[in-house]
Amino acid sequence: MTIPAALAALAPLLGERLSRSKSDLDLHSRSETHYAPVPPDAAAYPETTEEVAAIVAICAEHSCPVIGWGTGTALEGHALAFNGGVTVDFSRMDAVLEVQPENMIARVQPGVTREALNLHLRDTGLFFPVDPGANASLGGMAATRASGTTAVRYGTMKDNVAGLEVVLADGRVIRTGGASKKSSAGYDLTALMVGSEGTLGLMTELTLRLQGQPEAISAAICAFPSMQDAVAAVTDTMQMGVPMSRIEFLDAATVRAFNAYAGETMPEVPHLMLEFHGSASQVAEQAETFGDIAADHGGKGFRWSSKPEDRTALWAMRHNGYYAILQSKPGHRALVTDICVPMSELASAVDAAQRDIAASSITGPILGHVGDGNFHAILMVATDADLSEAHRLSDQMVRRALAVGGTATGEHGVGVGKLDYMAAEHGAGWDVMGEIKRALDPKNILNPGKVVRLNG
CATH class of the missing domain: 3.30.70.3450 (Alpha-Beta Plaits)
Structure with missing residues (x-):
């Protein structure tokens, strides 16, 4: 059971929509931040949930990694194929399936971007409020539990996803949540999947909560x-x-x-x-x-x-x-921090971060969502020595945040960049996350190496 065998089995299903061209592999090898390019073995372009399920089932049979891809704007290496395999690009699953104005919800495919959805909603008197800045795909935003500039009033993706359709690691398709305002029927599988970064399943449909456009x-x-x-x-x-x-x-x-x-x-x-x-x-x-x-x-x-x-x-x-910050230092890349602390600790956390950066050999402008206690230092790097220093600074910021009840990542997610802090932040809870991953993905094919570390 090998990756080449999986690709051979996928070819008749997808035809030209299974690409191994250099341009496609290069496209899916890149990150927005400091990670070096890592191309997958192939890029798949499904058009239906049934095709996604078939792709995952074939890859499971051959123990081939499967990595979801939205628009590629994630910042912690979430969508990079560090173990090779097939990148599933959802750009062709970009339909707004239904809008229910009376229920203030919309059903969309994962490749719909937030700007495209709000353009579609412009004549309904409704809008989707989560705004991470980048014109990210809604599937990617749900996968990373994104938030952004409007979270102080409207919440994050966890507050605005009412239900999902998800393809599991064995190819089964499940639906979670629904259109009702609330439910106490069993485990909250929607909340489990939102923020799982494609490690527990691939989202093929989202039911989203909408807000009334303000006067x-x-x-x-x-x-x-x-x-x-x-x-x-x-x-x-x-x-x-x-x-x-x-x-x-x-x-x-x-x-x-x-x-x-x-x-x-x-x-x-x-x-x-x-x-x-x-x-x-x-x-x-x-x-x-x-x-x-x-x-x-x-x-x-x-x-x-x-x-x-x-x-x-x-x-x-x-x-x-x-x-703008990247342009201020031509030839540099960025390591972006994502510290979030209680509001009472924000000023001191930023002040300490600024002192650390000022005493270092690199620059790092800071911006963030002050109403949430969430800030980002954009640590600029051009050499391996710079990157090492950026990691040292980031580590200091994270350790300081954890000491006051904060988190290593307020909205960007874990990916690979924040793996080293998960044990310190969650303790035995991180082990439980690993147990959930093993139960739902025993072959570890779904975005392996992200969020949790599995031994054996």
Whole structure:
């Protein structure tokens, strides 16, 4: 039982949709971050759930690894074929199957991107709220339990996936969850699959919860003397019950990169970027309330706008932040951290990270979701020595976060990049995860080497 035997068996099923061309293998070999290219043995392009089930069943028979692929925007090597095998590319399974406005749900195939879904929903008065920045596939977002800029109000993928269709490691197809608001019927298999990173099954359909499009939206930006001042302003605002929909933090280095990338002239000091949803009067009141609180904490240059073009420009700048930072250091790659700590620990965690980076030989601008206690240091590397230093810095940040009840990964997932911290974060719980993996995938063919380590 070998990978070549699996490919020989898959060829009659898929024909030209089983590709071994160099361009296809190169496409599926790359990561958004520092991982070196790792090509699979082949890329499969299924068009139906039945084909996915057949692919998995054939690969199980021949003990061939199977790795799911959405748009390739994952940051921890999740979709790289470190053990070879077949990458299952879901780009041809990209249909919005059904929208039920009265139930505020949509059924989609995994290759649908979040932007494509919201474009489809534009005339329904509804939208899908999870926004990780990249135009990721919804299947990939569910697999990594993604979140992003709007999680402070609307939650993460775990809160917004109501049900799934999943192909298991033996080719069986199961359905989890459903359209109802709640259920207490047995184990929550939807929650088990969301965040499993393709190690327990391949998602072939998602039932997603939608939100009503707000009547009005206002966006705001404000500069602060320090991270501590910015976090204090956010904490006070949340304690007053102001329902912020986005709260993003940029350190001075990130602002500098933004200015160079987008031709901005922002003061090179920490900034908050915010968004408020509600009625026209509500968003105006919320923005004004925050402006008063920001002033109490040294905030300067506060400005807000409800004009769509202003909001679009503001969030385009934030969503391009990673690329702006990459462009600031030509020839460099990035190791991206994903620390998340209790809000009470955020300012000190960022301050410690900034001190560590300043004392190191590499640079690392910091940005993140301040309302969630989640921040990312973009550690820039050009050499093996740089990468070693980036790993050292990342390790310090993670250990510090775990010591105060935080996590190694707030939204990017484990992949291979965070494997070394799973035992420290979960203890015996990580062993239980391995037992679940063995029970559902005894041959370890589904995205092997990610999330858990299996011995024997």
